Amino acid sequence: MHDVARLAGVSIKTVSNVVNDYNHIRPETRKRVLDAIETLGYRPNLSARGLRSGRTGVISLIIPDLRNAYFAELADAVMRAADTQNLSVIIEQSGDSRERELSLLTGPRRQMVDGILYSVLALGEDDAHLLDAIDTPMVLLGERIFHGPTDHVTMRNTEGARAATEHLISLGRTRIVALGAHRGEVVGSAGLRLRGYRQALDDAGLPYDEALVGEVGGWYRKEGADAMRRLVASGVPFDGVVAFNDLIALGAMRVMQEAGLSIPADVAVIGFDDIDETRYTLPSLSTINPGREEIAEVAVRLLMERIASPGVAIAPREHLSAFTVVPRESSAAV
Amino acid sequence: MHDVARLAGVSIKTVSNVVNDYNHIRPETRKRVLDAIETLGYRPNLSARGLRSGRTGVISLIIPDLRNAYFAELADAVMRAADTQNLSVIIEQSGDSRERELSLLTGPRRQMVDGILYSVLALGEDDAHLLDAIDTPMVLLGERIFHGPTDHVTMRNTEGARAATEHLISLGRTRIVALGAHRGEVVGSAGLRLRGYRQALDDAGLPYDEALVGEVGGWYRKEGADAMRRLVASGVPFDGVVAFNDLIALGAMRVMQEAGLSIPADVAVIGFDDIDETRYTLPSLSTINPGREEIAEVAVRLLMERIASPGVAIAPREHLSAFTVVPRESSAAV
DNA sequence: GCGGAGAGTTCCAACGTTGTAATGTGCGTA
DNA sequence: TACGCACATTACAACGTTGGAACTCTCCGC
CATH class of the missing domain: 1.10.260.40 (lambda repressor-like DNA-binding domains)
Incomplete structure (x- = not known):
């Protein structure tokens, strides 16, 4: 210089x-x-600038696992949104571990970023107070914490699941499986989506049958496949599946096809997330598009606003993105 | 302090x-x-430390697109490897654009990182000299540039493709399609893998038939599906497919199944990359595991060595990771 | 009792930038 | 002519840390 x-x-x-x-x-x-x-x-020299101005131009994105297509696509959307603001993104994987999520939030690397986009998975509503102590601007993604001290951007889970279920009901399906529940969970995505599923059944006058609710440990292909295997083995009849994410749906589809069930003739299937892959499976998978671009853009914008006015207390804001039902072959009329 | x-x-x-x-x-x-x-x-304060010591503890990983599962899994592996060295990773997407790749290499953000892991896609062997001018430590990933001034870590493309092809030949397949070639390319992954395919045919005394080489524009599901659609329409008979990556294989499998071809009975299929998804498709996809963890670990290690000795000229090193053939249902004996 | 080695600590300056306040310039107006 | 004002530029200090040299202290051998 x-x-x-x-x-x-x-x-x-x-x-x-x-x-x-x-x-x-x-x-x-x-x-x-x-x-x-x-x-x-x-x-x-960006270090010098960061030292003098207190801003680094870097935000961090904390997500569970990049190998999960949903988060990879979320990260992609966030990076594109950040790029338009000349921000760099450091991605940190929490790997579904509560301990690691906490250490990422408090560790020394926090010093390096202007703000945090935090896709909560392991922490829960009761941990919201832990966020009070963190002075780095933060925007929460996902469904685990709703009334924390920070902004919160996510999708309309309950409405999305209801729309998905209604979609199958509109096809005449009456024994619809919900796949991906977490035992006892009320607040997380699983709880919210289960609620939407139930609302749709109620509205249509269909009974809620616990035998049709498939619980899983995680939201990956394997768990979807395992849950479906148990369901098929149980002999309970069903003609529709609302999976709480696409990977579960794909794992389950594979097991159903092995079991000789035809999709959508015997069983109509709809997933959640609209990951790229769903367009190319056989059959292609109907799903709910959660509005990922909108989530990423709004989250980055809210974070930028907080970063731009340091010390100013901004009341927590909440943004729910618009979703759309994406009908594909797996729920085509027969 | x-x-x-x-x-x-x-x-x-x-x-x-x-x-x-x-x-x-x-x-x-x-x-x-x-x-x-x-x-x-x-x-x-990491900015101050960075200013004073000249190290930021951050490396950047330049990849084409995180939505491509191969790169998402590569990024995952790199981040894990970096984490053990207390390094943060900034991911930058080049989006298959030559212009953007260049601007990422020379832009001001380079100032912020100690080193670059650069998964080359758009630049070619002829551009190697452009890297001379970049003083940031750098390790190249991928197949586009082999004799540049930097370290280079990648897999054994030719050998891997040959092993994949030999695998199908060992099943008695004789009319094997190569899917994913790029017209005229010699050096990139496509060119190298095509060479391996050809070597395997030669060794087995099988003829090399241009009609069985499917060219594609990109390595995504869509291109695989399109290429397979053309092939099926052409009426050329075939009983095996070596796809140059898993996504192409999956796109192609879907088209074959729609066309009534049974996998592996009518056509045995093998892909490349061993992305997670291949375990759960129907049928599960045989593939080549390129040794991603090894690539990531070695790349980070080589980069760290360069970072640790600034100003010291280290002769360019090359590391080829070990691969393995992963046989699954798509190439099971009938 | 003295010199010397080395452990343990401190002092000082510097890294490259930007915020603040001050200074310098030109122009219109009283 | 003097004044105020807007524009344009500059001087200086400070951000929080670490490299390097310098200092002190302790212990050892002679």
């Missing part, structure tokens, strides 16, 4: 002003400085 | 020494400092 200043014949601060788009600079001076920057190939 | 020093009754530099595990510190002093750090909740 000193070199640039010398070459352009101005003070070092003027160079800084040019770089930071300060208002009052004569066009001619600006050009001279920019030329010098060009000739010398000068790049600002 | 000043506060910690005051509370512990030592100088600020001693605190720094404790934090940085300097050798000569009396255990008692160390304890006093650590206690003070604990009480005050002190966290080092």
